[in-house]
Amino acid sequence: MPEIVKEFPTDDGIGAMLWKKIYAMSYAKQQNKLFEDTPLKWFLIHSSDNIKSEDDPKYAEMLEKFNNVLLNPWKDIDFDSIPDKTLCPHIGLGWSHAPGIIAETDFLDYAPEFNKFSDTVHNSIVIHIRRGNAVPENPRYTEDKFYFNLLKDIPKIIQDLQLDNPRVIITTDARNEEPYTPVGEKQKMFNCQPYLHKDEFGRYPTTGIDIDLLKSAYPNVEIIDYLDTYDAFILMLTAKVLIVGNSAFSQSAGLLSTNMVIAMPPKEGMSHILNRFKNKVGQLNKEGRYENSWNQ
Secondary structure, eight states, X not given: OOEEEOOOOOOOOHHHHHHHXXXXXXXXXXXXXXXXXXXXXXXXXXXXXOOOOTTSHHHHHHHHHHTTSBOOTTTTOOGGGOTTOEEOTTSGGGSSSTTOOOSOOGGGGGGGGGBTTTTOOEEEEXXXXXXXXXXXXXXXXXXXXXXXXXXXXXXXXXXXXXXXSOEEEEEESOSSOOOBOOOSHHHHHHTOOTTOOOOXXXXXXXXXXXXXXXXXXOTTOEEEOOSOHHHHXXXXXXXXXXXXXXXXXXXXXXXXXXXXXXXXXXXXXXXXXXXXOTTEEEEEOTTSOEEEGGGO
């Protein structure tokens, strides 16, 4: 009986849901099994998405783009016509422990095979800084001083990776710290999560970056915070060097990247699985300093 792998479906941000999909696809590829896709139907809107509500046409457009962002070698299979199929019990939806993530990670090396944009690359170092609803007490938050130190090491990264005058770009969720009001009851419910506390007007805090501090470390750095979620993802995915953040959004791009990826250091509250990238060439230490992969 053929075993079908399916991702463990959740209602979450785009990055978290995409990561679980790539994870399940990679396992299916390694184990020579079939993967049956579960299309995304909902996602948690962040303030940086510039989407007013779930009725906003941009909401459906974003879902459509991300439902087609991966190269899916199983997409033309009629799964309803497969007799005696069973759900793979070892991972994803079929595993007994939510959210279907297992200890092994070697199969994630297959993730770049699902990159539709492997022929596209721009001569840039793209740094993702997770902000928006990642407030300082959240494990995903990384202070600006960390990125100050990283930017100080950009000349070392350029030399070490033999880059030729690359652009250095920071992409981030939000530049300012204006409070955010979720629209719709389900969006409001999913904003009721650890580390987020609304004020008397139903608004949630957001975080930004200290642009002056970061530019003092590397004056030529470009701050790009005006892209929508899809365009920001493609910017990271097609960068010659991607430096991921503590975010499933950029970590999904890192999994898929056929270029070079620099990982974050281990951090309490963050799973080590999220730093597994086939094309990893280096890692940052806890102060944000660059360490190449052969000196680790």
